[in-house]
Amino acid sequence: MRKWTLNLTQDDWQDAAEADAVCDAIKAGELVAIPTETVYGLAADATSSAACAKIFTAKGRPQFNPLISHLPSLEACMEHGIFDEDALKLARAFWPGPLTLVVPKRPQSTICDLATAGLDTVALRVPAGPVMRFLAEKCSLPLAAPSANISGKVSTTTADAVTIDLGASLSFVVDAGPCSVGIESTIVALVDGTPRLLRPGGVPRKDLEAVLGRGLIDASTPAKPDTPQAPGMLSSHYAPSAAVRLNALAVKEGEALLAFGPHKLPGADGAVCEINLSPSGDLEEAAARLFAALRSLDTSGAETICVQTIPKEGLGEAINDRIERAAAPRPNTPS
Ligand code: TXA
Ligand code: MG
Numbered sequence: 001m002r003k004w005t006l007n008l009t010q011d012d013w014q015d016a017a018e019a020d021a022v023c024d025a026i027k028a029g030e031l032v033a034i035p036t037e038t039v040y041g042l043a044a045d046a047t048s049s050a051a052c053a054k055i056f057t058a059k060g061r062p063q064f065n066p067l068i069s070h071l072p073s074l075e076a077c078m079e080h081g082i083f084d085e086d087a088l089k090l091a092r093a094f095w096p097g098p099l100t101l102v103v104p105k106r107p108q109s110t111i112c113d114l115a116t117a118g119l120d121t122v123a124l125r126v127p128a129g130p131v132m133r134f135l136a137e138k139c140s141l142p143l144a145a146p147s148a149n150i151s152g153k154v155s156t157t158t159a160d161a162v163t164i165d166l167g168a169s170l171s172f173v174v175d176a177g178p179c180s181v182g183i184e185s186t187i188v189a190l191v192d193g194t195p196r197l198l199r200p201g202g203v204p205r206k207d208l209e210a211v212l213g214r215g216l217i218d219a220s221t222p223a224k225p226d227t228p229q230a231p232g233m234l235s236s237h238y239a240p241s242a243a244v245r246l247n248a249l250a251v252k253e254g255e256a257l258l259a260f261g262p263h264k265l266p267g268a269d270g271a272v273c274e275i276n277l278s279p280s281g282d283l284e285e286a287a288a289r290l291f292a293a294l295r296s297l298d299t300s301g302a303e304t305i306c307v308q309t310i311p312k313e314g315l316g317e318a319i320n321d322r323i324e325r326a327a328a329p330r331p332n333t334p335s
Contacts, residue, residue: 001163001167001168001171001172001173002018002021002171002172002173003159003173003175004016004018004021004022004172004173004175005175006131006175006176008130008176008177013131014134018172019134019135019138021172022034022135022174023135023138023139025171026043026044026051026135026139026141026143027045027139027141029044029045029048029050029051029054030044030051030054030171030172031043031044031051031054031055031058031166031169031170031171032044032170032171032172032173033148033159033162033166033170033174034132034135034143034145034174035129035132035159035175035176035177035179036070036127036128036129036131036132036145036179037097037098037127037128037129037179037180037181037202038098038127038129038179038182038183038184038185038201038202039147039155039156039157039182039183039291040147040148040155040157040158040159040161040162040179041070041143041145041146041147041148042055042058042059042145042146042147042148042149042162042166042170043070043132043135043143043144044143044145045139045141045143045144046067046069046111046112046115046142046144047110047111047112047141047142048112049113049115051144052067052112052115052144053114055146056114057169058166058169058170059146059149059150059151060150060152061146061151065117065146066116066117066119066123067115067116067117067123067145067146068100068123068125068144068145069111069115069122069123069124069125069142069143069144069145070125070126070132070136070142070143070144071124071125071126071133071136071142071143072126072133072134072137074088074092074126076136076142077091077101079106079108079109080105080106080109080110080111080122080124080142081103081104081105081106081109081122081124082103082106083101083103083190084103084190084193086195087101087190089211090188090190090208090211090212091126093211094203094207094208095125096126096127096128096133097126097128097202098127098128098181098184098185098186098201098202099125099185099186099188099201099203099208100123100125100186100187100188100199100201101123101125101187101188101190102121102122102123102124102187102188102189102190102191103121103122103190103191104120104121104191105119105120105121109122110142111142111144115144121189121191123187124142127185129176129179131176132145135174147184148162148165148166149161149165149166150165150166152239153165153239153240154239154240154290154291154294154295154322155183155184155291157179157182157288157291157292158177158179158292159173159174159175159176161291161292178288178292179288180288181202181284181288182287182288182290182291182292183201183202183287183288183290183291183315183318183319183322184202185199185201186199186200186201186205186208187199187201188216189219194217195208195212195216196216196217196218196219197216197217197218197219198219199318199321200317200318200321201318202287202315202318204313204314204315204317204318205317239326240294240295240298240305240326241298242256242297242298242302242303242304243303243304243305244304244305244307244323244326244327245305245306245307245327246323246324246327247307247308247309248265248306248307248308248309249266250265250266251265251266251267251268251270251271251306252267252304253270254272254302254303254304255271255272255302255304255306256271256273256274256297256300256305257271257273257274257275257297257307258275258293258294258297258305258307258323259274259277260276260278260281260286260307260310261276261278261280261308261310262279262281263308265308272300272302273300273302275289275293275296275297277290277310277319283310283311283313283314283315283316286310286316286319287315287318287319290319290322290323291322307323307327
């Protein structure tokens with residue numbers, strides 16, 4: 001694995017020899033880790049089923065789980081998906097940005113069936129993070145990229161976390177520092193005239209509803225047994241190894257604490273380890289720090305991570321969704 005460290009405040013990365021090397025690797029069907037504004041992506045050529053198969057192998061991901069294809073622009077996305085009026089409104093309002101649209105797949109789309117898990121819909125996203133857009137444009141390919149983590153672990157928001165999970169499978173890690181949003185994209189399906197929220201994420205629901213001029217039907221599954229019909233919404237999708245206890249009112253002995261806001265929980269001084277997602281109670285800051293915090297608390301040796309209550313408004317909906325999944329029973333483990 002080679003590492004390419006980028007300073008996004010300078011533009012000389014756009015001509016760097018590494019950019020050519022990353023594109024060559026993608027075109028040769030290899031896997032590369034590329035940052036977006038949400039999380040790091042495990043990227044491959046979305047038109048190649050051989051390349052996409054490597055993604056599933058590297059992640060150990062269930063095959064029924066389809067991938068998001070990343071493209072440089074709405075125009076490029078329209079070659080692969082059919083956008084109704086609502087889809088166009090959302091794309092124009094939020095792209096580039098942390099929003100994925102699931103739309104009917106065009107018959108002439110070159111995105112392979114493995115990337116869409118054989119569905120007749122396709123998940124498309126124009127990320128705000130410039131590196132993924134730049135590389136998709138430079139390769140002239142849609143880039144299939146799930147979050148760059150082992151399946152069932154929390155997503156990665158730094159190049160170091162990517163390297164720990166997936167280094168052995170990668171040709172390249174592109175390191176552009178920590179992701180600014182830190183939580184995955186919001187996914188909205190626009191397939192039958194009724195916009196549905198498939199996954200809360202980096203664009204808050206109320207912002208989407210304001211642009212649509214109506215409410216979004218909530219299609220994300222609650223934390224209950226996994227079903228293939230709800231791809232990617234596996235209840236234990238974001239599980240750390242430690243148990244997770246929600247809405248803690250006090251810290252019990254031996255627990256690690258994921259805190260939020262200025263209020264100090266009773267027992268906090270006795271926590272094995274404490275990370276406060278945002279001492280001032282800022283939900284954007286909390287989202288950006290969530291996955292790194294879960295990873296870090298998981299390595300503290302505590303058997304349980306207790307989580308202070310986090311309000312559900314704005315980005316809090318996505319943060320709570322991920323934490324509830326982290327707390328859900330694991331399908332393949334005895335507990
Ligand atoms: O922020 C993000 O979305 C990150 C970055 C790398 O872009 N990607 C990401 O990918 O979170 P992943 O694979 O971890 O999650 C993609 C989700 C999965 O839950 C998958 O089931 C869903 O998108 N998805 C993809 N195609 C779909 C489709 N046609 N219909 C319904 N859900 C779909
Ligand atoms: Mg993921």
